[in-house]
Amino acid sequence: MLATIISKSQLHLFSVTPLPISFQTQPVPNPLSYYMHRSPWWFHRFETLSNHFIELIVPFFTFLGRRMCMVNGAIQILFQVVLIVSGNLSFLNWLTIVPSLACFDDASLSFMFRSGGGAKKAVLEIQNEDAAGRTPKPTKGMLIRRVVNISLGILIGFLSIPVVMNLISSRQVMNTSFDPLRIVNTYGAFGSITKERTEVIFQGTLNPDPKDPEAVWEEYQFQCKPGDIYRRPCLISPYHYRLDWLMWFAAFQTYEQSEWVIHIAGRLLSNDSTVLSLLDHNPFQGRDPPRWVRGEHFRYKFSPPGSASAAQGKWWLRKRIGAYFPPVDLEGLRGYFQSRNWPHPHIPPNRS
Numbered sequence: 001m002l003a004t005i006i007s008k009s010q011l012h013l014f015s016v017t018p019l020p021i022s023f024q025t026q027p028v029p030n031p032l033s034y035y036m037h038r039s040p041w042w043f044h045r046f047e048t049l050s051n052h053f054i055e056l057i058v059p060f061f062t063f064l065g066r067r068m069c070m071v072n073g074a075i076q077i078l079f080q081v082v083l084i085v086s087g088n089l090s091f092l093n094w095l096t097i098v099p100s101l102a103c104f105d106d107a108s109l110s111f112m113f114r115s116g117g118g119a120k121k122a123v124l125e126i127q128n129e130d131a132a133g134r135t136p137k138p139t140k141g142m143l144i145r146r147v148v149n150i151s152l153g154i155l156i157g158f159l160s161i162p163v164v165m166n167l168i169s170s171r172q173v174m175n176t177s178f179d180p181l182r183i184v185n186t187y188g189a190f191g192s193i194t195k196e197r198t199e200v201i202f203q204g205t206l207n208p209d210p211k212d213p214e215a216v217w218e219e220y221q222f223q224c225k226p227g228d229i230y231r232r233p234c235l236i237s238p239y240h241y242r243l244d245w246l247m248w249f250a251a252f253q254t255y256e257q258s259e260w261v262i263h264i265a266g267r268l269l270s271n272d273s274t275v276l277s278l279l280d281h282n283p284f285q286g287r288d289p290p291r292w293v294r295g296e297h298f299r300y301k302f303s304p305p306g307s308a309s310a311a312q313g314k315w316w317l318r319k320r321i322g323a324y325f326p327p328v329d330l331e332g333l334r335g336y337f338q339s340r341n342w343p344h345p346h347i348p349p350n351r352s
Helices: 002-006 021-025 031-037 041-056 058-063 066-086 092-103 106-112 116-131 140-159 161-167 242-251 260-269 330-339
Strands: 197-205 279-281 292-302 316-328
Touching (some): 021 031, 041 066, 058 066, 140 161, 197 242, 197 260, 197 316, 260 292, 260 330
């Protein structure tokens, strides 16, 4: 549990510099992220320092007795709730709450059960006997259990050495096992925070010539990731839109590194219902499929509250960076799909 709590860091490990960009650049911001991003500098300094204190110091309260252990559990749960409120981080923080519940013993949780009074009394009696030195002589089974527990603790500590070294490394590796039996691991959504938010926007056109300056390019909208600058950030936690999350990673890579983006483009060209079911808006709904699809690369940032843009209903401001991938059509993708053993999308019967 201790390693679980410590490894759930959301910020750089040794930085004490406020990082308000995390609210804006996280995979899928929620409505409150917009306002937390614009909080005063002292608030961001406080949250950064408290983040380090809660994740690096507070977990050791577990070894300072029953009350301090419960204090640790309460702080960790509160901390995860704050993270849940600040963005759509899927189920990650909800899962981290689960091991924190182990900080509370039967006596502290007895109010939740009908026979809670009896359970609490029994636990407190045992604890009082231990404190008075009247603990019964350990049985053989108790001694064996104690030896097994200590041995397991030593084993976990030894196996965790590379995990800790990875945690403090400048080349931190995420989601990796460090022993053949996968007893200890490092995991997380991302190891660092990007300073700018970029988005890949899929656009399609019915114009037969993608180079025609008169061509009208219409945008596809995903379920939750930023696209339409007038759309309010959504609230979905703990639900997880996997494709929206992956688009965040694709935006700071190239389409050669994320070839699945081209696969999606091919599916959009054929109005594939499976892919379209993962999107929020298909501009070609009830119409012919687009003849061409392209990916445009934009830089996004929150509009300042109280600004003219915000007054116009804009949650985001964006600026075009350039093309993410050039216009593609079904025929042009045939060889690309075949070289990767992907099934070629169906060409509409009315399309030559």
